[in-house]
Amino acid sequence: MGKAAALKVAGGKSASAKRRPRATPARPALSVRERILEVAERMFAEHGMSGVGLRAITTEANVNLASIAYHFGSKDGLLEELFAQRAAPIAQERLRLLAECKAASAKPKLEDILDAFLRPALTLGVQPQFGGPAFVKLRARLATEPAATTRKILSKAFDHSSRKFIDAIAEVLPQLQRADVEWRFYFVLGAMFYTMADSGRIQALTNGRIDPGDVKRALHHMIPFLVAGFRSPPVASLHP
Amino acid sequence: MGKAAALKVAGGKSASAKRRPRATPARPALSVRERILEVAERMFAEHGMSGVGLRAITTEANVNLASIAYHFGSKDGLLEELFAQRAAPIAQERLRLLAECKAASAKPKLEDILDAFLRPALTLGVQPQFGGPAFVKLRARLATEPAATTRKILSKAFDHSSRKFIDAIAEVLPQLQRADVEWRFYFVLGAMFYTMADSGRIQALTNGRIDPGDVKRALHHMIPFLVAGFRSPPVASLHP
DNA sequence: GTCTATAGAGCGATAGAC
DNA sequence: GTCTATCGCTCTATAGAC
Numbered sequence: 001m002g003k004a005a006a007l008k009v010a011g012g013k014s015a016s017a018k019r020r021p022r023a024t025p026a027r028p029a030l031s032v033r034e035r036i037l038e039v040a041e042r043m044f045a046e047h048g049m050s051g052v053g054l055r056a057i058t059t060e061a062n063v064n065l066a067s068i069a070y071h072f073g074s075k076d077g078l079l080e081e082l083f084a085q086r087a088a089p090i091a092q093e094r095l096r097l098l099a100e101c102k103a104a105s106a107k108p109k110l111e112d113i114l115d116a117f118l119r120p121a122l123t124l125g126v127q128p129q130f131g132g133p134a135f136v137k138l139r140a141r142l143a144t145e146p147a148a149t150t151r152k153i154l155s156k157a158f159d160h161s162s163r164k165f166i167d168a169i170a171e172v173l174p175q176l177q178r179a180d181v182e183w184r185f186y187f188v189l190g191a192m193f194y195t196m197a198d199s200g201r202i203q204a205l206t207n208g209r210i211d212p213g214d215v216k217r218a219l220h221h222m223i224p225f226l227v228a229g230f231r232s233p234p235v236a237s238l239h240p
Numbered sequence: 241m242g243k244a245a246a247l248k249v250a251g252g253k254s255a256s257a258k259r260r261p262r263a264t265p266a267r268p269a270l271s272v273r274e275r276i277l278e279v280a281e282r283m284f285a286e287h288g289m290s291g292v293g294l295r296a297i298t299t300e301a302n303v304n305l306a307s308i309a310y311h312f313g314s315k316d317g318l319l320e321e322l323f324a325q326r327a328a329p330i331a332q333e334r335l336r337l338l339a340e341c342k343a344a345s346a347k348p349k350l351e352d353i354l355d356a357f358l359r360p361a362l363t364l365g366v367q368p369q370f371g372g373p374a375f376v377k378l379r380a381r382l383a384t385e386p387a388a389t390t391r392k393i394l395s396k397a398f399d400h401s402s403r404k405f406i407d408a409i410a411e412v413l414p415q416l417q418r419a420d421v422e423w424r425f426y427f428v429l430g431a432m433f434y435t436m437a438d439s440g441r442i443q444a445l446t447n448g449r450i451d452p453g454d455v456k457r458a459l460h461h462m463i464p465f466l467v468a469g470f471r472s473p474p475v476a477s478l479h480p
Numbered sequence: 481g482t483c484t485a486t487a488g489a490g491c492g493a494t495a496g497a498c
Numbered sequence: 499g500t501c502t503a504t505c506g507c508t509c510t511a512t513a514g515a516c
Binding site: 046047048049050051137140141143144145146147151154155159162163166178179180182183184185186187189190191192193194195197198199200201202204205206209210212216217218220221222224225226227228229230231232233235238 | 285286287288289290291377380381383384385386387391394395399402403406418419420422423424425426427429430431432433434435437438439440441442444445446449450452456457458460461462464465466467468469470471472473475478
């Protein structure tokens with residue numbers, strides 16, 4: 001369990017060992033490492049961390065069972081690596097868009113701030129050809145896990161940027177107390193994660209009319225809803 | 241390590257072998273069945289369905305491994321039983337409160353409708369002395385699981401009452417198209433489940449100032465937020 | 481109804497040949 | 499770097515004694 005997490009992080013023979021993608025840029029002949037990451041992402045998302053074994057992953061990825069230990073040290077190491085690779089771009093893009101908001105106006109619009117927060121989370125995983133959308137779902141799954149290890153991974157990946165967003169929202173809504181902003185931000189997270197989880201509940205309730213997997217439409221409805229919530233009058237504080 | 245942890249703790253020989261509860265009504269000497277349900281609820285909530293084995297449950301409950309098969313048939317049977325027992329009262333209480341709203345006024349207030357929906361989910365599990373709060377968390381965990389079996393269980397337990405609430409909300413917000421109501425109801429579910437999951441994220445982000453486990457305060461903030469979201473202008477429909 | 485014992489498979493991790 | 503083989507353990511489910 002506690003063993004070394006990273007034995008050898010950057011595989012890659014030498015820098016330029018095979019450079020012949022030709023006319024098929026879609027399948028660049030994934031390395032063992034990449035194949036494992038891609039399959040693990042999809043399977044962790046679908047079945048949860050404890051719902052899928054290393055055997056299932058390696059079989060599906062057509063690699064040897066031992067290669068996970070070799071490349072990632074352990075199952076937890078694999079998850080950490082996966083997160084390290086996927087989460088950073090999301091947090092970065094969020095902060096980049098937030099900076100753009102602030103550059104455009106001294107007092108940015110709340111909808112733009114929320115868009116900057118939500119869009120990268122819901123769309124950034126989707127562009128890679130395969131395995132991408134799975135990360136969205138995986139995050140949502142981990143978001144409801146009480147396990148301390150996953151909490152730490154999430155904290156490390158997203159705390160910094162999320163705090164910046166709370167600050168930014170508090171700045172454009174000076175009439176709200178900090179606690180009000182924080183509670184309301186919490187509801188943003190709830191709507192976001194539930195959309196990301198794509199649990200099938202709302203399809204069941206609406207005979208398939210609502211599809212949270214339709215990201216464009218989801219944001220289109222979500223942002224005005226949340227903005228209105230944020231703009232509602234401050235809630236009188238409840239004495240304990 | 242592997243040896244039997246519990247050889248014989250709760251015998252229970254014949255039906256009335258020891259009837260002296262005296263001044264401790266809190267522990268009514270649970271049956272094997274009840275002990276299993278109580279422990280399983282807590283452990284499923286904490287570690288997820290696939291994160292906890294029958295051995296862990298039976299050891300913790302001080303019952304024999306085989307007794308789960310005897311009483312519930314299988315692990316899934318145990319989950320179903322657990323849900324059958326806990327979910328029905330929640331759905332019932334929701335509908336009772338909704339009926340109360342409608343009885344009080346021809347056009348009930350939206351906040352009362354949302355309160356009727358949210359309060360039973362967040363509070364009803366809490367009153368039993370032990371194991372109660374765990375069901376709240378368990379529901380939240382299952383809500384993000386893609387497994388077909390858990391989806392079916394959730395559907396069976398909650399679809400009917402949830403549809404009634406969508407109808408009721410649509411009735412008091414006639415300016416909204418059905419799809420708008422449905423999307424917004426979806427965000428209600430998100431905020432609710434995330435609060436129920438008590439994932440620790442918001443504590444991490446706010447240095448512990450916000451505690452979603454404080455149900456009274458959670459509803460106090462959640463309902464005005466959601467009401468404002470629902471009351472925001474209809475969203476222009478997006479053509480596909 | 482409660483127990484022991486076990487089947488039969490899968491688990492994560494690792495040693496060591498190549 | 500990739501493989502086979504395996505260790506030691508856990509998994510769910512069941513057969514059958516009491």
